[in-house]
Amino acid sequence: MASIRPVVLSGPSGSGKSTLLKKLMEEYPKCFAFSVSHTTRDPRPGEKHGTHYYYVSREEMTKMISNNEFVEHAEFSNNLYGTSKMAIEKVQASGRICMLDIDMQGVKNIKKTDLNPLCIFIQPPSLEKLEQRLRDRKTDTEEAIQRRLKIANGEMEYSKTQGAYDHIVINDELEISYQKLKGLLIKVSSICFNLE
Numbered sequence: 001m002a003s004i005r006p007v008v009l010s011g012p013s014g015s016g017k018s019t020l021l022k023k024l025m026e027e028y029p030k031c032f033a034f035s036v037s038h039t040t041r042d043p044r045p046g047e048k049h050g051t052h053y054y055y056v057s058r059e060e061m062t063k064m065i066s067n068n069e070f071v072e073h074a075e076f077s078n079n080l081y082g083t084s085k086m087a088i089e090k091v092q093a094s095g096r097i098c099m100l101d102i103d104m105q106g107v108k109n110i111k112k113t114d115l116n117p118l119c120i121f122i123q124p125p126s127l128e129k130l131e132q133r134l135r136d137r138k139t140d141t142e143e144a145i146q147r148r149l150k151i152a153n154g155e156m157e158y159s160k161t162q163g164a165y166d167h168i169v170i171n172d173e174l175e176i177s178y179q180k181l182k183g184l185l186i187k188v189s190s191i192c193f194n195l196e
């Protein structure tokens with residue numbers, strides 16, 4: 001049986017990826033799952049290997065990176081984090097749709113794998129509205145907002161290139177965008193998604 005395609009949501013910071021994913025997970029908790037990331041940081045009390053993260057040594061993770069086992073990886077506060085192909089395949093094997101929230105570079109990488117992802121660009125209605133949403137979110141400094149807006153320009157440009165994304169959802173009115181997203185996901189797996 002062909003495996004269920006993983007679904008990538010990508011788009012500028014503040015375009016609404018987390019908001020849409022949260023709605024989806026709340027409405028269909030059994031249908032979707034996130035992949036478990038790898039990290040070199042130590043587990044915190046109560047955290048379980050394979051549930052919260054896969055905890056690996058820096059040596060092991062560096063080796064995995066050079067073996068091209070990650071679709072994306074980054075370093076924060078002296079620790080490496082990454083989304084492995086294996087973790088995505090594990091979700092697929094469980095019969096659920098693996099949802100990924102990854103940046104433009106991650107999209108380019110995952111498209112080179114044999115995971116056959118459905119890539120959806122979550123587009124803000126305008127850069128002005130994006131800026132307003134980032135301000136209203138109150139999670140970023142002015143400097144961070146300016147940095148996010150600069151990156152957003154490049155992401156918007158890339159989204160227009162031929163074949164970059166399978167679909168674009170303009171996130172203007174949240175409920176309408178959410179329904180559009182659901183419509184696209186039914187096509188990935190009507191069995192799992194059991195909406196009809």
Ligand SMILES: Nc1ncnc2c1ncn2[C@@H]1O[C@H](COP(=O)(O)OP(=O)(O)OP(=O)(O)O)[C@@H](O)[C@H]1O
Nearest residue numbers: 012013014015016017018019133137171172173174
């Ligand atoms: N359709 C919408 N209309 C108005 N506000 C929205 C809409 N969608 C999301 N928002 C708000 O915009 C802000 C940014 O959304 P969110 O945090 O989901 O973006 P994101 O793409 O996940 O960003 P990041 O990449 O930084 O995690 C949030 O405060 C959210 O409540």
